[in-house]
Amino acid sequence: MPFIENQWYGAVWAKDLGTEPKGLRILDKPILLFRTESGVAVMDDLCPHRFVPLHLGKVIDGNRVRCAYHGLEFDGTGTCVHNPHTSGRIPPAAKVKSYRAIERHGMVWVWLGEREADPALIPDLSPLESDGRPPASGPHYVQTGAQFSLVMKANYALIGDNLLDLSHACVLHDTLLGNLEMADAEIGIEDTNSGFIVRRLAVDTKLPALFHLMSKGALEQGDTWTDMELIGxxxxxxxxxxxxxxxxxxxxxxxxxxxxxxxxxxxxxxxxVDGVLVDPPHRSPEDHARIGQQMGELANFAFTAQDKVTLEAQQAAISDPALATSRPAMFDIDIGSARYARHLKSLLDADKTTELMPG
Ligand code: FES
Ligand SMILES: [Fe+2]
Known part of the structure; x- marks a missing residue:
């Protein structure tokens, strides 16, 4: 699946970007990030002198990066501002392509496309910034502390397909996030302003570990729901x-x-990945911390030991030339996946169309 260029991508959790330059690969390009006094600078991770990755260098005075090889220095816009050698002359080609970055909701977002970046398109993840105090009205959010990142050897669309395919939890995450008793739960889809939401409600069912943990009174049986919302x-x-x-x-x-x-x-x-408790019944901060930690450990296990292993094997099978002509057999549990494929295609078409438009 190709990439959508013109949109915000989450590069790194803000807590994981320290004072050193960081090199990442995003949309198959080497990208450099470093903190400056005014925000986060993002540019190609390549010195224009002899093509050494700039993340091997260091940040100077909180406003520029110095290449590790010969010491050329580039400011947050990618302009070469210092040549320590001989005359100090800086040729016009000594310029690194830079990109827009915004730190919001604990994430550093980057925009690598050619279209103008619109900060309003960053998903509203304000619950992640909750201070944990119950509000006068609306949902009460409490941090779980379960913020982490992992790398999966799978195309992003395959992982999106997995997230919107709520039925797999009954089998792949049996006893943790689902069980076969929940396999007959009703599934529906609703459109939203920025995507759609797949809803799944299981009534009067034996509770898997995650639901048992978050329930009022540590229930063994109850109603559960999983509503996966695609934002953008x-x-x-x-x-x-x-x-x-x-x-x-x-x-x-x-x-x-x-x-x-x-x-x-x-x-x-x-x-x-991150998560917050919603309207938790456990009122003491110690209870919140304990429940949040247990839920984080459970989610981490499900993502890394179960989803990651399965999706990486699935990606390898899809990439196998011997299976190149195979087509998936669709069942009625796949409505979220089918909707996602159509949604993605329309976004990819729109991304291409705008690239062709003048201005
Ligand atoms: S390669 Fe970067 S300064 Fe020479
Ligand atoms: Fe999963």
Whole structure:
């Protein structure tokens, strides 16, 4: 699946970008990030002198990066501002292509496309910045502390397909996030302003570990829901919750899981994860911390030991030339996947169209 160039991508959790330059590969390009006094600088990770990656250098005075090889220095716009050798002359070709970056909701977002970057298109992940205090009205969000990133050797669209395919939790994540008793749960799709949401409600079911953990009174049985919302192209907000059997979503307690996918290349994806408790029943900060940590460990295991292993094997099979003509057999559980494929195609077409437009 090709990349959509003109959109914001989550490069790195802000807490993971320190004072040293950081090299990443995004949309199959080497990208350099470093903090400056005014924000985060993003540019090609390549010195124009002898093509040494700039992330091997160091940040000077909080406003420029010095190449590790001969010491040319580039400011946050990629302009060469210092040549320590002989006359100090700087030729016009000594310029690095730079990009727009914004730090918001604990994530450093980058825009690598040619179209003008619109900050309003960054997904609203403000619950991730909650201070944990109950608000006067609206949902009460509490940090889980379960913020991490992993690399999957799979195309971003394959991971998106996995996230919107809620039925796999019954089998792949049996006893952790689902079980076969939930396999007959009803699934529906609703459009939203920036994408769509796949909803799944299982009524009066035996609770898997994650739902048991987040429930009021450590329930063994209850109603559960998993509503996966696609925001734009590569941000997925998973609204999951649990309630007493027969009560449905109203008054339940849950978790908002955030999944952000950033293509490294065609077959590798940087996968960022975070989550907040929603209207948690456990009121002491110690309880919140304990529950949040257990949920984070559980999610980490499900993503790394189960989804990652399966998706990497799936990607390898899809890339196998011997299987090149195979087509997937679609079932009625695949409505989220089918909708995602259509959504992605329309976004890819729009991305190409705007590239061809003048101005
Ligand atoms: S390669 Fe960077 S200064 Fe020479
Ligand atoms: Fe999964």
């Amino acid at each position: 192209t590569t941000c997925f907000a998973n609204h999951i919750g649990v309630n007493d059997a027969g009560k449905g979503r109203s008054g339940g307690t849950g978790l908002l899981g955030i999944n952000i996918l950033t293509p490294i290349d065609e077959e590798t994806t940087l996968y960022h």
